[in-house]
Amino acid sequence: MKMLSTESRKIRLAIAAAFCLGMPLLPGAGTAMAAQAAPSQASEVAPPSALSAKIDSKAKEIENKLIAWRRDIHEHPELGNQEKRTAKLVAEHLRSLGMDVKTGVAVTGVVGVLKGGKPGPVVALRADMDALPVKEQVDVPFASKAKGTFLGKPVDVMHACGHDTHTAMLMATAEVLASMKDELPGTVKFIFQPAEETPADFEPDGTNTWGAKQMIAEGVMDNPKVDAVFGLHVSSSYEAGKLYWRTGPAMAAADQFWIDVQGRQTHGARPWQGVDPIVVGSQIVMGLQTIISRQSNIALEPAVITVGTFHAGNRMNIVPDEAAMTGTIRTYDEGMKKDIHERIKNTAESIASSADAKAKVKVVELYNAVVNPPDFTDKMAPTLRRVAGEGNYDLQPKSSASEDFSFYQQKAPGMFFYLGVTPKGEDLSKAAANHSPHFFVDESALITGVRAMSNLAVDFLNMKQS
Numbered sequence: 001m002k003m004l005s006t007e008s009r010k011i012r013l014a015i016a017a018a019f020c021l022g023m024p025l026l027p028g029a030g031t032a033m034a035a036q037a038a039p040s041q042a043s044e045v046a047p048p049s050a051l052s053a054k055i056d057s058k059a060k061e062i063e064n065k066l067i068a069w070r071r072d073i074h075e076h077p078e079l080g081n082q083e084k085r086t087a088k089l090v091a092e093h094l095r096s097l098g099m100d101v102k103t104g105v106a107v108t109g110v111v112g113v114l115k116g117g118k119p120g121p122v123v124a125l126r127a128d129m130d131a132l133p134v135k136e137q138v139d140v141p142f143a144s145k146a147k148g149t150f151l152g153k154p155v156d157v158m159h160a161c162g163h164d165t166h167t168a169m170l171m172a173t174a175e176v177l178a179s180m181k182d183e184l185p186g187t188v189k190f191i192f193q194p195a196e197e198t199p200a201d202f203e204p205d206g207t208n209t210w211g212a213k214q215m216i217a218e219g220v221m222d223n224p225k226v227d228a229v230f231g232l233h234v235s236s237s238y239e240a241g242k243l244y245w246r247t248g249p250a251m252a253a254a255d256q257f258w259i260d261v262q263g264r265q266t267h268g269a270r271p272w273q274g275v276d277p278i279v280v281g282s283q284i285v286m287g288l289q290t291i292i293s294r295q296s297n298i299a300l301e302p303a304v305i306t307v308g309t310f311h312a313g314n315r316m317n318i319v320p321d322e323a324a325m326t327g328t329i330r331t332y333d334e335g336m337k338k339d340i341h342e343r344i345k346n347t348a349e350s351i352a353s354s355a356d357a358k359a360k361v362k363v364v365e366l367y368n369a370v371v372n373p374p375d376f377t378d379k380m381a382p383t384l385r386r387v388a389g390e391g392n393y394d395l396q397p398k399s400s401a402s403e404d405f406s407f408y409q410q411k412a413p414g415m416f417f418y419l420g421v422t423p424k425g426e427d428l429s430k431a432a433a434n435h436s437p438h439f440f441v442d443e444s445a446l447i448t449g450v451r452a453m454s455n456l457a458v459d460f461l462n463m464k465q466s
């Protein structure tokens with residue numbers, strides 16, 4: 001019975017999970033995913049390293065600074081590819097710690113390199129710096145009043161996904177690790193990237209790149225070559241200070257599609273004289289849903305197709321010429337992803353042709369699935385267990401949101417995990433989700449993020465020595 005209640009709680013958490021490009025998971029997928037990820041939830045805890053006590057005390061010492069950075073960044077949020085003020089703050093801090101710093105990577109990205117006193121491998125730690133076009137409605141003294149421009153339109157801006165905390169935590173991690181530089185057996189690369197939520201200055205069209213992908217194109221994983229990479233995300237789905245992760249597919253791939261239906265305009269009273277793109281488009285919307293419900297093997301991995309916009313017509317008694325829709329696709333398996341893309345094209349074109357209309361379909365791949373490699377994740381999980389402490393970590397339900405951290409994972413073994421930020425005692429199922437104007441961060445959680453990133457880096461460097 002305990003199994004049952006844990007399971008249903010996990011499914012509820014999964015439904016509540018929502019970050020970045022994404023929103024909730026398919027209800028009911030909980031059982032399969034718990035079984036898949038079970039091996040990493042073994043109870044092995046890493047023994048403390050020679051530096052872990054030092055990490056903890058240094059992190060505690062600078063906790064007030066960490067929170068002050070977070071509040072400053074929170075009050076001054078900037079949209080994707082516009083993170084100029086944030087990048088300047090980061091770069092000045094990294095320079096003050098004596099690092100080699102590169103700025104203007106992928107527009108506003110900052111990379112700092114900390115060379116340890118002993119030879120060894122290279123570990124990268126990543127934070128994203130961008131905010132969202134959201135009007136903050138949280139009652140805190142440092143609430144955002146910022147404005148920005150999103151795809152040419154004036155918008156309110158808020159750190160509604162918690163990237164302010166990611167940036168502040170990585171700045172603090174840099175300070176912690178710099179304080180023990182001489183004892184580090186290797187190099188730590190600090191990656192502060194822009195535009196994780198997609199850029200604010202152009203729309204993805206399949207030809208342009210941004211954020212993590214652009215950072216990689218500009219060489220962030222080379223010179224020195226990165227041997228492992230870690231990233232974290234704060235989440236309202238979990239209690240403040242608790243850590244969650246899973247092996248294998250952890251977050252979905254996100255792709256975008258456009259479907260334009262070409263009909264033939266006529267009088268609304270005489271539809272037989274034209275071709276109605278609204279009716280054809282509606283059939284396509286329904287047809288697309290059967291790709292998931294009837295044609296995809298969702299016992300292998302879940303998948304989602306959502307039509308998010310549908311525009312047509314300008315008057316009640318005119319059958320218009322065209323209908324246009326856009327939507328998102330979430331998948332965890334590369335083969336299923338390609339298959340679904342094909343089926344979307346085929347479904348839209350076939351339905352349109354059955355009504356004498358034409359459908360033009362375009363699919364653009366945005367982010368790959370975040371996949372934590374089992375061997376690497378199993379090797380590093382004992383560190384996270386030690387950092388969190390007994391009872392403060394658990395299996396992360398699969399998330400249907402997406403993250404461009406996935407691109408770093410294609411270049412080096414990489415692990416992505418979650419840090420809970422909802423105040424203890426609050427009903428997690430009712431906590432305002434990431435991306436909500438009410439998204440709230442319990443700052444007492446942030447020190448755990450700093451300890452986690454610092455310990456992962458040190459343990460990885462030490463592991464490579466032995």
Ligand SMILES: [Zn+2]
Binds near residue numbers: 019020021161197435
């Ligand atoms: Zn987000």
Ligand SMILES: [Zn+2]
Binds near residue numbers: 233
């Ligand atoms: Zn995010």
